Amino acid sequence: MPPLRPNSGCGMLNLYLFQILNGLGLGMIYFLISVGLTIIFGLLNFVNFAHGGFFMLGCYLCYALLQLTGQFWLTLLLGPLIVAALAWVMEKTLIRRIYHLPHTFHILVTVGVALILQESAIIVWGPIGKSIPIPEALQGVVIMGKFAYPKYRLFLILFSAAIGFILWLLLERTRFGALVRAGSESTEMVSLLGTNIYKLFSLTFALGVGLAGLAGVLSGPIRGAQPFMGPEVLGIAFVVVVIGGMGSFLGALVGGLLIGLVQSLMTTIWPEGASLMIYGAMAAVILLRPYGLFGRA
Amino acid sequence: MKRLMTSKGLFGGTTLAVLAILVLLPLVLPSATLATEIVIFAMAALACNLLLGYGGLLSFGQGLFFGAGSYLSALAMIHGGVGLVTALVIAIVAGALIATFVGMLSIRRTGIYFVMLTLAFSQTGYFLAYTLSKWTGGDNGLLDVPRPGLSLFGVDLVDLKGAHAYYVFVALIFMAVYVGARRVIDSPFGSTLVAIRENESRASAVGFDTRHFKMLAFTLSGAVTALAGALYGMLINYVPLDNIAMAMSENIVIMTVIGGTGSLLGSLLGAGTLVLMGEILSSIWPRWPLLLGVLLILIVVFLRGGVWGGVESLIGRMTRKDEA
Numbered sequence: 001m002p003p004l005r006p007n008s009g010c011g012m013l014n015l016y017l018f019q020i021l022n023g024l025g026l027g028m029i030y031f032l033i034s035v036g037l038t039i040i041f042g043l044l045n046f047v048n049f050a051h052g053g054f055f056m057l058g059c060y061l062c063y064a065l066l067q068l069t070g071q072f073w074l075t076l077l078l079g080p081l082i083v084a085a086l087a088w089v090m091e092k093t094l095i096r097r098i099y100h101l102p103h104t105f106h107i108l109v110t111v112g113v114a115l116i117l118q119e120s121a122i123i124v125w126g127p128i129g130k131s132i133p134i135p136e137a138l139q140g141v142v143i144m145g146k147f148a149y150p151k152y153r154l155f156l157i158l159f160s161a162a163i164g165f166i167l168w169l170l171l172e173r174t175r176f177g178a179l180v181r182a183g184s185e186s187t188e189m190v191s192l193l194g195t196n197i198y199k200l201f202s203l204t205f206a207l208g209v210g211l212a213g214l215a216g217v218l219s220g221p222i223r224g225a226q227p228f229m230g231p232e233v234l235g236i237a238f239v240v241v242v243i244g245g246m247g248s249f250l251g252a253l254v255g256g257l258l259i260g261l262v263q264s265l266m267t268t269i270w271p272e273g274a275s276l277m278i279y280g281a282m283a284a285v286i287l288l289r290p291y292g293l294f295g296r297a
Numbered sequence: 298m299k300r301l302m303t304s305k306g307l308f309g310g311t312t313l314a315v316l317a318i319l320v321l322l323p324l325v326l327p328s329a330t331l332a333t334e335i336v337i338f339a340m341a342a343l344a345c346n347l348l349l350g351y352g353g354l355l356s357f358g359q360g361l362f363f364g365a366g367s368y369l370s371a372l373a374m375i376h377g378g379v380g381l382v383t384a385l386v387i388a389i390v391a392g393a394l395i396a397t398f399v400g401m402l403s404i405r406r407t408g409i410y411f412v413m414l415t416l417a418f419s420q421t422g423y424f425l426a427y428t429l430s431k432w433t434g435g436d437n438g439l440l441d442v443p444r445p446g447l448s449l450f451g452v453d454l455v456d457l458k459g460a461h462a463y464y465v466f467v468a469l470i471f472m473a474v475y476v477g478a479r480r481v482i483d484s485p486f487g488s489t490l491v492a493i494r495e496n497e498s499r500a501s502a503v504g505f506d507t508r509h510f511k512m513l514a515f516t517l518s519g520a521v522t523a524l525a526g527a528l529y530g531m532l533i534n535y536v537p538l539d540n541i542a543m544a545m546s547e548n549i550v551i552m553t554v555i556g557g558t559g560s561l562l563g564s565l566l567g568a569g570t571l572v573l574m575g576e577i578l579s580s581i582w583p584r585w586p587l588l589l590g591v592l593l594i595l596i597v598v599f600l601r602g603g604v605w606g607g608v609e610s611l612i613g614r615m616t617r618k619d620e621a
Contacts, residue, residue: 105601
């Protein structure tokens with residue numbers, strides 16, 4: 001990296017600051033997706049390969065609800081709720097039947113669900129992606145001294161940080177969270193102690209998938225909605241979980257931010273290789289810490 | 298134990314069945330190209346089955362080996378001017394090497410972590426192919442992949458330009474791979490793999506270096522999958538980026554499981570089912586993967602042994618009726 005000089009360097013510095021903020025926003029989206037995956041796996045010992053598909057559904061709901069209502073705040077509320085409700089119904093009717101089977105069958109069923117989501121999105125919204133306008137209230141830039149940053153992206157960082165904090169409170173400070181954490185240790189024991197474990201499973205599944213939907217709604221105005229975005233998002237969620245360690249809230253946060261920052265900073269240095277470097281970072285972490293940063297052996 | 302006995306008992310029968318299917322395919326199907334496609338994917342599914350059905354390892358990154366085999370053999374033929382045999386050997390060696398590398402980083406993790414790692418590494422391959430568009434053609438794919446004739450030491454033996462000639466060539470390779478895989482499974486190595494699948498800690502306690510065995514199986518699987526990838530590139534004279542995408546890994550796993558794990562004949566049935574389904578349905582309705590999704594769910598909920606498992610239990614039911 002060249003030494004920073006006061007005149008020419010200021011622009012460079014701003015560029016890097018810009019990309020770091022972008023990386024934080026991207027990282028928080030990755031965090032929301034991965035933490036949902038991790039919570040579900042922790043309690044239900046179930047891997048959701050349709051997670052990327054639900055993210056995509058979130059993006060399309062952002063598009064559709066904005067078209068329908070024209071109100072961003074309502075969309076932000078309804079979008080994730082619809083995704084969570086769908087997940088809740090799916091858990092009750094389908095996922096519950098296959099908990100007792102090996103992981104291979106969990107994967108097959110959720111791959112099937114992902115295919116159904118993807119093809120349904122194409123049937124409803126067409127094979128070509130939709131771009132989503134930035135909501136009026138959050139258009140424009142925030143100016144801090146010489147530095148300007150898009151309002152919506154700043155909102156994205158703050159809002160997802162707030163959601164992350166609420167989620168942490170929910171998991172660490174409420175009865176529901178205590179049950180989820182206890183259930184992750186021993187489902188049987190929690191069940192024996194008189195908790196309706198099935199109700200807990202449905203709620204947790206809906207919560208985890210709803211978080212992917214929320215991430216989708218939030219990132220809609222930035223990257224739009226495309227029918228084939230599911231696999232890419234699923235791949236990134238796996239990378240985050242592999243880096244952070246499966247079942248770890250902190251791991252999802254650190255892993256998500258790390259990947260977001262790597263991807264965003266690489267965009268300035270080597271745009272074509274930005275996505276590739278995500279996986280390079282993962283390989284590096286795996287070499288140094290085979291069980292992830294916060295994972296248990 | 299019972300499972301081993303039946304597979305041994307069926308040994309002669311299933312090999313004959315595979316042979317019969319290979320002979321019938323080009324006669325029954327409207328084109329030899331379609332038959333070749335089925336046999337190539339059957340090879341990839343067989344390699345995946347070797348891992349999943351016998352070693353209990355679900356690799357969701359087989360597309361990496363498939364794509365690497367297509368790209369590297371094609372590049373060697375286009376830029377290096379190498380012949381058919383050399384190109385195929387390059388694919389096999391590359392597949393084995395990549396599998397060794399991926400295996401070193403992921404094989405010590407078991408269960409779902411292994412699945413996630415293989416998937417993530419296959420995505421690395423996808424983005425590598427996407428990034429190196431100067432070589433791979435990126436999104437457009439690698440065009441004008443040749444299909445050289447079979448020649449040894451500079452002497453041209455057989456021209457493979459014709460669809461039927463190429464089918465015979467691919468079918469012979471498949472038969473060789475099938476017999477080889479059969480031998481591997483029936484060898485002590487194969488029994489050890491099954492022991493690892495059934496109970497890894499016990500196999501390890503008995504004194505087997507389970508990681509070593511799993512690595513070997515993974516490398517073998519990578520090599521065979523890359524061979525299939527190379528043959529596929531030559532079949533369609535083109536390497537699309539899809540060859541190395543997650544959807545390819547997904548399809549290989551789906552074929553393996555639809556056919557039935559733990560039965561090599563099943564892989565052929567699974568590949569045939571998926572390729573034919575795509576061929577027939579895609580012309581009627583481009584959104585046919587939706588039906589595939591529904592089918593996957595139905596299979597898991599109602600027919601977990603796959604197609605071959607269903608046939609087996611049907612045969613079992615019929616023979617039991619005879620006895621009664």
